[in-house]
Amino acid sequence: MTVLVGLDVLGQGVRDVAIRDGVIVEPDGTETRVDCRGLVALPALVDPHTHLRDPGPGTAETIESGSRAAARGGYGAVCAMPNTVPVADTPEICAYERRRGAEVGLVDVVPIGAVTVGEEGLEVADIAGMAAVGVRMFSDDGRCVARSDVMRDALLEIAKLGGVLAQHAQDPLLTVGAQVDAGVADRVGLSGWPAMAEAAIVARDAIMAAELGCRVHACHVSTAQTVAVVRWAKSQGYPVTAEVTPHHLMLDSSTALTGDAAYKVNPPLRSVEDVEAVRDAFVDGTIDVVGTDHAPHAPETKRGDWCEASMGMLGLETALAVVADLFVRTGRLSWAEVAERMSSAPARLAGLDGHGRPIEVGAPANLCLVDPHRTWRTYGRELASIAENTPYEGVELSSRVVATLLRGKVTFDLDDRFS
Numbered sequence: 001m002t003v004l005v006g007l008d009v010l011g012q013g014v015r016d017v018a019i020r021d022g023v024i025v026e027p028d029g030t031e032t033r034v035d036c037r038g039l040v041a042l043p044a045l046v047d048p049h050t051h052l053r054d055p056g057p058g059t060a061e062t063i064e065s066g067s068r069a070a071a072r073g074g075y076g077a078v079c080a081m082p083n084t085v086p087v088a089d090t091p092e093i094c095a096y097e098r099r100r101g102a103e104v105g106l107v108d109v110v111p112i113g114a115v116t117v118g119e120e121g122l123e124v125a126d127i128a129g130m131a132a133v134g135v136r137m138f139s140d141d142g143r144c145v146a147r148s149d150v151m152r153d154a155l156l157e158i159a160k161l162g163g164v165l166a167q168h169a170q171d172p173l174l175t176v177g178a179q180v181d182a183g184v185a186d187r188v189g190l191s192g193w194p195a196m197a198e199a200a201i202v203a204r205d206a207i208m209a210a211e212l213g214c215r216v217h218a219c220h221v222s223t224a225q226t227v228a229v230v231r232w233a234k235s236q237g238y239p240v241t242a243e244v245t246p247h248h249l250m251l252d253s254s255t256a257l258t259g260d261a262a263y264k265v266n267p268p269l270r271s272v273e274d275v276e277a278v279r280d281a282f283v284d285g286t287i288d289v290v291g292t293d294h295a296p297h298a299p300e301t302k303r304g305d306w307c308e309a310s311m312g313m314l315g316l317e318t319a320l321a322v323v324a325d326l327f328v329r330t331g332r333l334s335w336a337e338v339a340e341r342m343s344s345a346p347a348r349l350a351g352l353d354g355h356g357r358p359i360e361v362g363a364p365a366n367l368c369l370v371d372p373h374r375t376w377r378t379y380g381r382e383l384a385s386i387a388e389n390t391p392y393e394g395v396e397l398s399s400r401v402v403a404t405l406l407r408g409k410v411t412f413d414l415d416d417r418f419s
């Protein structure tokens, strides 16, 4: 038995947490004691939106490297988006991802199945087959399920198994060639990405979710307009949840003026007013969860010309620190509220029973230990991902994940506290 001594559990009080056989138990006096004074304990985080690029060429990320990044970020489970090579649109590929994740053993890799064959948006994929290997979330992320007839057929299938469709809301016909937020498009001389291209899809999806009785999750909400749509849908009782990324909470569209493709992402970074709106919605619960949208890209695809560069940013290792800096240090959210948005709510969304549970006797020992006063700077080359495309290069963050446990196994231990 191991006892973690002096943990501040959810910032609500200091106590010891004893672990035996991967489960939290009552201490019995025979234990190894580990000094955890000064650390805050959260249930291990759950990411509803990760790109692990596996299967794939292995030039930006693999399940192994991504699992290490996740453990370093305090995650116990990550939901892997299906825009892999090949696309995860079959039971076999989804089963491979789960199995490979278990082999690596650092984080539970939860496959998200593609909604349509090849994520091409035309033909609904083998939803029932993927459900048979345990898949409960479906998405064409990277692309939008744009055709309403395909969306209808997919929702009817997913409703039967009690699953959820996670939508990358982007009307493709309104975003042809879009490079940056519409608000800065003229200043940088690139084509703009209008807010309505996101909000119109979320509004349609909310109506279809209610009508067809299937949960829809809006990925990476980025505008004030979409926040208003989600607020309306929830006020109607529609089965809709919403996600925000750390970068849409932290960064705004002025970064595009630098021309540095590290800030190129889909959806784009938005105006200061949009950032304020998503922050407020995150605090008041209109936005349910943080999804990292961790999107590794090989270095050569993130350098040079903005228009040629890939869209996306790393996020797993910095997510909690970004959220803590913005919301805990400012007194806008408690650690318990952060745990709800980064662990419990995403676990419910993805249907993961063992994750996001209160830290109490009988629960699996899935823990994220945070030093709330540990200042550090992030550098892409020091992150566990094969890719290095962090938007926080050299940025100082003021709290840090120092250890992660998955069913009692120490998957990350920054200070060798457990050795």
Ligand SMILES: [Zn+2]
Pocket (backbone or CB within 6 Å): 141, 142, 143, 168, 219, 220, 266, 267
């Ligand atoms: Zn997306």
